[in-house]
Amino acid sequence: MKRRVDTTCPYCGVGCGVSALVHDQQVIAVEGSARHxxxxxxxxxxxxxxxxxxxxQARLLQPSVRGExxxxxxxxxxxxxxxxxxxxxxxxxxVAFYVSGQLLTEDYYVANKLMKGFIGSSNIDxxxxxxxxxxxxxxxxxxxxxxxxxxYDDLELxxxxxxxxxxxxxxxxxxxxxxxxxxxxxxxxxxxxxxxxVIDPRRTATAESADLHLAIRPxxxxxxxxxxxxxxxxxxxxxxxxIKRHTQGFAETLAxxxxxxxxxxxxxxxxxxxxxxxxxxxxxxxxxPNMVTFYSMGINQSTSGVDxxxxxxxxxxxxxxxxxxxxxxxxxxxxxxxxxxxxVGGLANQLAAHMxxxxxxxxxxxxxxxxxxxMAREAGLNATDLFSAVGEGRIKAIWIMATNxxxxxPDADRVRAxxxxxxxxxxxxxxxHTDTLDMAHIRLPATGWSEKDGTVTNSERRISRQRALxxxxxxxxxxxxxxxxxxxxxGFGASFPYQQPVDIFREHAQLSAYxxxxxxxxxxxxxxxxxxxxxxxxAPMQWPITAKAPMGTARLFGDGQFFTxxxxxxxxxxxxxxxxxxxxxxxxxxxxxxxxLRDQWHTMTRTGLAERLDQHAPEPRVSVxxxxxxxLGVSPDGWLNLATLGDQPTGELKARVVLxxxxxxxxxxxxxxxxxxxxxxxxxxxxxxxxxxxxxxxPELKHAVVQARVWQPQQQGMLWCRQPLPNPPWDTWLMRxxxxxxxxxxxxxxxxxxxxxxxxxxxxxxxxxxLLQRFDDATNGMTRVLWGQxxxxxxxxxxxxxxxxxxxxxxxxxxxxxxxxxxxRRDLLAGRSGGQEDAGPTVxxxxxxxxxxxxxxxxxxxxxTVAALGKALKCxxxxxxxxxxxxxxxxxxxxxxxxx
Ligand SMILES: Nc1nc2c(c(=O)[nH]1)N[C@H]1C(S)=C(S)[C@@H](COP(=O)(O)OP(=O)(O)OC[C@H]3O[C@@H](n4cnc5c(=O)[nH]c(N)nc54)[C@H](O)[C@@H]3O)O[C@H]1N2
Ligand SMILES: Nc1nc2c(c(=O)[nH]1)N[C@H]1C(S)=C(S)[C@@H](COP(=O)(O)OP(=O)(O)OC[C@H]3O[C@@H](n4cnc5c(=O)[nH]c(N)nc54)[C@H](O)[C@@H]3O)O[C@H]1N2
Ligand code: SF4
Ligand SMILES: [Mo]
Numbered sequence: 001m002k003r004r005v006d007t008t009c010p011y012c013g014v015g016c017g018v019s020a021l022v023h024d025q026q027v028i029a030v031e032g033s034a035r036h037x038x039x040x041x042x043x044x045x046x047x048x049x050x051x052x053x054x055x056x057q058a059r060l061l062q063p064s065v066r067g068e069x070x071x072x073x074x075x076x077x078x079x080x081x082x083x084x085x086x087x088x089x090x091x092x093x094x095v096a097f098y099v100s101g102q103l104l105t106e107d108y109y110v111a112n113k114l115m116k117g118f119i120g121s122s123n124i125d126x127x128x129x130x131x132x133x134x135x136x137x138x139x140x141x142x143x144x145x146x147x148x149x150x151x152y153d154d155l156e157l158x159x160x161x162x163x164x165x166x167x168x169x170x171x172x173x174x175x176x177x178x179x180x181x182x183x184x185x186x187x188x189x190x191x192x193x194x195x196x197x198v199i200d201p202r203r204t205a206t207a208e209s210a211d212l213h214l215a216i217r218p219x220x221x222x223x224x225x226x227x228x229x230x231x232x233x234x235x236x237x238x239x240x241x242x243i244k245r246h247t248q249g250f251a252e253t254l255a256x257x258x259x260x261x262x263x264x265x266x267x268x269x270x271x272x273x274x275x276x277x278x279x280x281x282x283x284x285x286x287x288x289p290n291m292v293t294f295y296s297m298g299i300n301q302s303t304s305g306v307d308x309x310x311x312x313x314x315x316x317x318x319x320x321x322x323x324x325x326x327x328x329x330x331x332x333x334x335x336x337x338x339x340x341x342x343x344v345g346g347l348a349n350q351l352a353a354h355m356x357x358x359x360x361x362x363x364x365x366x367x368x369x370x371x372x373x374x375m376a377r378e379a380g381l382n383a384t385d386l387f388s389a390v391g392e393g394r395i396k397a398i399w400i401m402a403t404n405x406x407x408x409x410p411d412a413d414r415v416r417a418x419x420x421x422x423x424x425x426x427x428x429x430x431x432x433h434t435d436t437l438d439m440a441h442i443r444l445p446a447t448g449w450s451e452k453d454g455t456v457t458n459s460e461r462r463i464s465r466q467r468a469l470x471x472x473x474x475x476x477x478x479x480x481x482x483x484x485x486x487x488x489x490x491g492f493g494a495s496f497p498y499q500q501p502v503d504i505f506r507e508h509a510q511l512s513a514y515x516x517x518x519x520x521x522x523x524x525x526x527x528x529x530x531x532x533x534x535x536x537x538x539a540p541m542q543w544p545i546t547a548k549a550p551m552g553t554a555r556l557f558g559d560g561q562f563f564t565x566x567x568x569x570x571x572x573x574x575x576x577x578x579x580x581x582x583x584x585x586x587x588x589x590x591x592x593x594x595x596x597l598r599d600q601w602h603t604m605t606r607t608g609l610a611e612r613l614d615q616h617a618p619e620p621r622v623s624v625x626x627x628x629x630x631x632l633g634v635s636p637d638g639w640l641n642l643a644t645l646g647d648q649p650t651g652e653l654k655a656r657v658v659l660x661x662x663x664x665x666x667x668x669x670x671x672x673x674x675x676x677x678x679x680x681x682x683x684x685x686x687x688x689x690x691x692x693x694x695x696x697x698x699p700e701l702k703h704a705v706v707q708a709r710v711w712q713p714q715q716q717g718m719l720w721c722r723q724p725l726p727n728p729p730w731d732t733w734l735m736r737x738x739x740x741x742x743x744x745x746x747x748x749x750x751x752x753x754x755x756x757x758x759x760x761x762x763x764x765x766x767x768x769x770x771l772l773q774r775f776d777d778a779t780n781g782m783t784r785v786l787w788g789q790x791x792x793x794x795x796x797x798x799x800x801x802x803x804x805x806x807x808x809x810x811x812x813x814x815x816x817x818x819x820x821x822x823x824x825r826r827d828l829l830a831g832r833s834g835g836q837e838d839a840g841p842t843v844x845x846x847x848x849x850x851x852x853x854x855x856x857x858x859x860x861x862x863x864x865t866v867a868a869l870g871k872a873l874k875c876x877x878x879x880x881x882x883x884x885x886x887x888x889x890x891x892x893x894x895x896x897x898x899x900x
Contacts, residue, residue: 165298
């Protein structure tokens with residue numbers, strides 16, 4: 001029987017409600033839940049492909065210890081004994097947990113409790129250190145609490161949206177669509193303009209849709225916002241009454257802003273943006289009280305992330321633009337449960353339930369509530385220090401859950417080396433192949449989305465249920481269960497009596513309410529006695545959720561009351577600081593910026609399984625400004641070798657370039673998603689040195705300086721085969737799956753001759769059947785070779801001095817067939833694509849519409865609006881994530897027609 005179940009998307013912090021259609025033990029379709037207030041029926045392309053990422057083959061299904069499959073009781077016992085042994089010999093601070101904003105709140109709560117109250121160390125940190133910790137520190141400093149005051153509706157109510165350091169069109173797509181729809185509706189209603197300003201060194205898809213884009217020099221946000229404060233004050237827009245009644249520190253803050261960003265000319269120069277653009281931004285800000293500043297990783301991932309966030313908050317406090325409909329500073333969370341992690345205290349410098357290490361009463365309160373025998377007393381190591389401690393042997397056992405630090409940490413090779421020499425590495429993951437699992441002594445199979453059951457909190461403080469849709473596959477177990485079992489085996493059973501997620505949620509709610517009396521923002525007292533039935537039926541709601549606010553709380557700070565001892569918010573003087581390293585194009589030293597692609601999630605363990613998500617950007621290209629490419633002497637499809645600077649360069653990466661005028665000169669951009677599982681030299685984290693914000697400990701992931709050199713491979717090519725190679729022989733390669741066929745794209749510094757050793761190698765290492773046919777194309781130096789048996793093709797390799805440009809899907813299709821037709825075989829050898837039209841790189845993943853097809857429609861069929869294209873080709877009509885791309889194609893194609 002088919003069932004519909006309401007759950008939540010496990011990807012970004014928008015936290016969309018998903019309505020899943022389940023048949024037996026299969027999720028057969030998903031759609032946006034119309035009832036969920038975050039998305040009201042919408043889903044982006046990643047969310048709408050969720051059911052395509054549940055491949056059982058890719059899952060980790062059994063526990064193992066040092067390579068041997070074991071049962072759960074053995075695995076739990078190994079973990080518990082291992083941890084106990086290390087603690088006995090070296091003390092509690094010699095163990096660490098590294099957890100994740102992708103755990104559910106219940107998982108997270110138990111991990112935090114076990115570490116801080118029972119093991120007796122606070123060496124538990126989370127990947128949110130890389131993501132949110134600057135925003136957390138700034139909010140605590142300014143508000144006295146880590147509070148996001150806003151509601152998503154504020155994004156629609158705002159008349160001026162300022163997006164800084166955010167590529168929301170790709171990273172928070174459903175919110176971005178809500179913003180766009182509100183702007184269109186206002187225009188259609190003839191209402192005064194709703195405007196959007198985007199601040200980002202790159203002209204992203206988000207910036208393309210903005211009314212004004214400020215392509216600032218990286219790291220200069222604080223100058224821009226200090227300048228805005230000065231401008232608003234000069235024009236009498238700062239709110240003297242609000243400042244007096246509800247804030248402190250204004251005079252010093254203003255004075256510092258005047259010294260560091262006193263004139264528009266100075267700001268324009270520091271940010272490298274035309275004066276008139278700065279003036280335009282400031283004028284709009286002056287005339288629009290309904291202003292939301294929405295900020296993300298371009299602010300947080302910086303050595304001055306806390307200060308950059310504070311400079312934004314200063315402007316909102318000085319104008320009283322906070323806690324009101326359509327007015328707020330809005331730090332947006334990345335991961336689905338980054339906010340839930342903050343609630344439980346998942347960062348090493350947080351305690352629990354928004355209580356703090358610097359308050360002895362808080363420590364005592366949590367100790368009493370947990371009846372903790374070994375309460376930790378102070379903050380533990382943040383992520384970068386924690387992995388250093390592993391490398392130095394001070395931490396001897398580490399348990400990593402739901403994160404992939406060998407890819408996502410800065411100095412990623414150093415993280416791998418640290419784990420390689422650690423005595424005990426325990427990894428819980430739901431997938432089978434990750435770079436971090438490769439380093440594990442004990443591998444624990446966790447349940448994943450569709451099996452997990454619990455709660456998550458999105459960017460607007462809204463707690464939603466993520467529900468189990470199907471039974472766990474194989475031996476997979478819930479993270480909370482695994483941690484609870486280990487707690488039992490370590491002798492703490494009485495304090496971990498949980499049978500089901502609601503037992504944990506109830507305790508979490510009780511702790512939030514414990515001796516709270518409105519002294520702490522995070523309060524779920526209404527749920528302190530929640531029953532299983534109520535938990536199962538729980539509707540999405542924003543905290544605080546109390547007897548006074550039984551339907552939750554849309555906004556905080558509307559009354560001007562803050563959680564500092566004085567009850568007043570703190571403005572804080574900000575002296576802008578530059579990023580730690582500088583580019584020097586003359587020496588080919590470039591600033592490397594890193595971030596996300598539209599259709600992939602982080603290290604691709606899940607989105608990498610849905611073929612249609614792979615098509616928008618199948619290759620990790622490095623974006624280079626055309627003038628820089630010319631200066632470097634790299635051709636449009638050529639390769640760059642990027643290396644970290646310093647006496648002992650560690651990280652290195654080879655990637656093909658994509659020329660892009662959306663890129664500032666002197667800067668490069670690389671996506672973060674590729675790993676050792678699907679590439680050689682694709683892990684960008686290996687290039688990022690560890691430089692952290694002194695307050696938050698968040699690494700500067702957006703700004704590394706690298707040496708770029710042209711790399712000239714002698715041989716480049718592609719290999720299609722039915723199964724992955726055990727040991728690819730090339731200097732650099734990428735692997736993906738197309739139509740069930742494995743496709744390698746490779747390049748080699750020195751040509752591997754086909755006859756030897758490549759052919760021998762292929763014959764010895766992989767049984768492709770016999771070499772059927774070979775064609776050497778004298779005109780372009782390309783060689784194509786078919787292997788197989790009779791009319792069944794097992795493999796095709798196509799290589800030469802340049803990278804072939806085939807219709808990859810068509811070739812894969814030929815291989816998939818049991819027998820190949822004679823014409824297709826001829827075409828394969830000749831490098832033609834079966835007479836089929838090549839649709840070009842996929843733009844619309846939902847409806848599989850390619851760029852060439854769209855350009856043709858724009859240029860030759862007169863379809864020059866998004867609506868017209870949607871009507872004819874269906875592109876952009878489902879999730880809408882590609883609409884900015886369609887707009888770009890329309891504007892560039894129309895221009896090229898005009899200039900033809
Ligand atoms: N498709 C997709 N969506 C995701 C994710 C994903 O993996 N894939 N991950 C989720 C997670 S965990 C997160 S944290 C969010 C991140 O969401 P975003 O922060 O929107 O994404 P990023 O691409 O990391 O970076 C945003 C922008 O910051 C800009 N930037 C770099 N330096 C500066 C600077 O100095 N100042 C300013 N103003 N901008 C700068 C970059 O050019 C980039 O365009 O996305 C979430 N959503
Ligand atoms: N250079 C650079 N580096 C970055 C960033 C950047 O912008 N630039 N961004 C940083 C940011 S903001 C983030 S959030 C991180 C993200 O980086 P990671 O957290 O390392 O990336 P993910 O691929 O999301 O890793 C999640 C892992 O958990 C597994 N998993 C999924 N669900 C579950 C579950 O329920 N239980 C368990 N046990 N496992 C599960 C997945 O299979 C996957 O292996 O990357 C950071 N690193
Ligand atoms: S915007 Fe997309 S990825 Fe984010 S929660 Fe919604 S559907 Fe999931
Ligand atoms: Mo993140």
